[in-house]
Amino acid sequence: MSLRLTRRPLSVPAAMEALEGPGLGGVVLFAGRVRPDATRRGRVVALEYEAHRTLARVVLAELERKVHRRYGAERVVLWHRLGSVPVGQVSVVVGVATVHRTEAFAAARFLIDQLKARAPIWKTERVQPARRRQSRPPSPGGRGAG
Amino acid sequence: MSLRLTRRPLSVPAAMEALEGPGLGGVVLFAGRVRPDATRRGRVVALEYEAHRTLARVVLAELERKVHRRYGAERVVLWHRLGSVPVGQVSVVVGVATVHRTEAFAAARFLIDQLKARAPIWKTERVQPARRRQSRPPSPGGRGAG
Amino acid sequence: MPGRVTVRLFATARVAVGASQLRIRVDPDGVTAKSLIDSLGKHYPKLAPALRTSRFVLNERYLTRLTNKVRPGDEFAVHPPYGGG
Amino acid sequence: MPGRVTVRLFATARVAVGASQLRIRVDPDGVTAKSLIDSLGKHYPKLAPALRTSRFVLNERYLTRLTNKVRPGDEFAVHPPYGGG
Numbered sequence: 403m404s405l406r407l408t409r410r411p412l413s414v415p416a417a418m419e420a421l422e423g424p425g426l427g428g429v430v431l432f433a434g435r436v437r438p439d440a441t442r443r444g445r446v447v448a449l450e451y452e453a454h455r456t457l458a459r460v461v462l463a464e465l466e467r468k469v470h471r472r473y474g475a476e477r478v479v480l481w482h483r484l485g486s487v488p489v490g491q492v493s494v495v496v497g498v499a500t501v502h503r504t505e506a507f508a509a510a511r512f513l514i515d516q517l518k519a520r521a522p523i524w525k526t527e528r529v530q531p532a533r534r535r536q537s538r539p540p541s542p543g544g545r546g547a548g
Numbered sequence: 549m550s551l552r553l554t555r556r557p558l559s560v561p562a563a564m565e566a567l568e569g570p571g572l573g574g575v576v577l578f579a580g581r582v583r584p585d586a587t588r589r590g591r592v593v594a595l596e597y598e599a600h601r602t603l604a605r606v607v608l609a610e611l612e613r614k615v616h617r618r619y620g621a622e623r624v625v626l627w628h629r630l631g632s633v634p635v636g637q638v639s640v641v642v643g644v645a646t647v648h649r650t651e652a653f654a655a656a657r658f659l660i661d662q663l664k665a666r667a668p669i670w671k672t673e674r675v676q677p678a679r680r681r682q683s684r685p686p687s688p689g690g691r692g693a694g
Numbered sequence: 695m696p697g698r699v700t701v702r703l704f705a706t707a708r709v710a711v712g713a714s715q716l717r718i719r720v721d722p723d724g725v726t727a728k729s730l731i732d733s734l735g736k737h738y739p740k741l742a743p744a745l746r747t748s749r750f751v752l753n754e755r756y757l758t759r760l761t762n763k764v765r766p767g768d769e770f771a772v773h774p775p776y777g778g779g
Numbered sequence: 780m781p782g783r784v785t786v787r788l789f790a791t792a793r794v795a796v797g798a799s800q801l802r803i804r805v806d807p808d809g810v811t812a813k814s815l816i817d818s819l820g821k822h823y824p825k826l827a828p829a830l831r832t833s834r835f836v837l838n839e840r841y842l843t844r845l846t847n848k849v850r851p852g853d854e855f856a857v858h859p860p861y862g863g864g
Contacts, residue, residue: 415561418579422636427583430576430656432649433564434779437573451778454704454771457754482778490568494779503578507657510576514649514779522751523778524705580864597863598789600856603839628863640864660864668836669863670790 403470405462406481407453407523412492421477421499428503430510431479434494436487444529448488454522458482461521465513473509475500480513482523493525549616551608552627553599553669558638567623567645574649576656577625580640582633590675594634600668604628607667611659619655621646626659628669639671697722699764701734702771703741707748710740724765727757734772741772749773782807784849786819787856788826792833795825809850812842819857826857834858 404420406412414433421429439446462480469475479497487493496517498509517523550566552558560579567575585592608626615621625643633639642663644655663669701716708714718730727750735742750757751771752764764770786801793799803815812835820827835842836856837849849855 414564414577418560424636425583425585427581429579429581431560431579432653433575433577434649435573435575437571437647439571452704452708453778454702454751454773457751457771460754490570501583503580503660507578507653511653518779519776521776521778522704522773523776524774525777526705526709598793599863600787600789600836600858603836603856606839664864665861667861667863668789668858669861670859671862672790672794 403463403466403477404479404481405459405466407455407458407484408481409483409485412481412483412495414492414495417479417481417495417497420479421497423477423499425501426476426499427501428506429497429499430503430506431495431497432510432514433492434514435492436489438489439527441527441529443527444531446489446527447530448486448528449493450486450526450528451482451484451493452524452526453482453484455484458522462517465516465520468516469498469509469513473498473500473505473512475505475509478509478513480517482517482521484523486528549609549612549623550625550627551605551612553601553604553630554627555629555631558627558629558641560638560641563625563627563641563643566625567643569623569645571647572622572645573647574652575643575645576649576652577641577643578656578660579638580660581638582635584635585673587673587675589673590677592635592673593676594632594674595639596632596672596674597628597630597639598670598672599628599630601630604668608663611662611666614662615644615655615659619644619646619651619658621651621655624655624659626663628663628667630669632674697766699730699766700769701730702769704771704773705777706774707741707744707772710744711738720764720766722766724763724768726760727752727762727764727770728760730764730770731760744774745772747775782851784815784851785854786815787854789856789858790862791859792826792829792857795829796823805849805851807851809848809853811845812837812847812849812855813845815849815855816845829859830857832860 477499481495500506623645627641646652783802
């Protein structure tokens, strides 16, 4: 079982390693990446995550126990980044290893849904304001990019 | 879209890279690892994979097109190893990136199920025969492990 | 600090108040969660909308009743709707 | 090699015959897939069980009817039940 709330980048290879175990043939991994969504204030360039850390750990640990009981998940990864996560980077990794794949899919889906609904973690969008249209001064004699 | 039938190890980080794309927030990856199953002939130490390669590529390409149409999967990884794959190593990687996670889960599940049912790929178990029980000669005076 | 409750604010609640933590003086016998919440909404009008959609946590456990007592030394957290992932 | 069909064998079919490929002489006009399969089962009795559970592929397309003609120069593949993953 591996829980992390960290300000550092999440490594998918490290998650795969944490999910190794004898006889665990099926690994399902979900990675959530920050999308450059368009908002009314501008385009998202990063998400700022905060958590009620102590309680979040309790909630995530409960989820781990639940998927172990319910789906026989022998290895579980529940990692979430905190602080600023730029567009394109992974903000959350959920991984499950089981003997067979059906349980791994069900458990991973359950974990990410429950994490989103129940873990005391919040995001704030950091946006790049849409630039005012401004007339560029004519390029001084050049023909191509400077 | 990325199809591979290869005798070389499959890299999950490389799969994650192949699944990058602007705005693709949800990535689901399934990795199947060789299990050390017990068989009547002994314990599995490796699986030997063979394929009807040309046809397998056609079948996998059809699956890719199908998940693109059906689930909006913008990036798809369908990688399978051929030749001998030792216990614990990854024999198959299926990955999907979509804007939202529901489609990614459904598409990945669909792909691995269909790959198993429809791709002309076969495995043969290589086993370590269970050793005959043999009486060990008494240890010559030692008390612990040699 | 005896006599005070630590109120922790997250996300929209934090932004509304402009601080992630408040120290609120309460009766030595404590007050009900409801009265604490009402007084927060009164002192920080911008916080009122967040309070209406938040869950509350008393000493690391979800508050089950608004009649529960909050006492000096307790930690009371305001949790707007979650947004992890 | 004119006059012959290439038969590709996979997995249990390959093991039963001890070869991954056979070159089978057929009439210049071809034979039906059924008669090719029957003759394979007759010449390689160990192959017969695999033939009963296999799908067949003619020139990289799944065979749709056992009455389809297999002609010299064609490739005919025997696919036991799949086991990828």
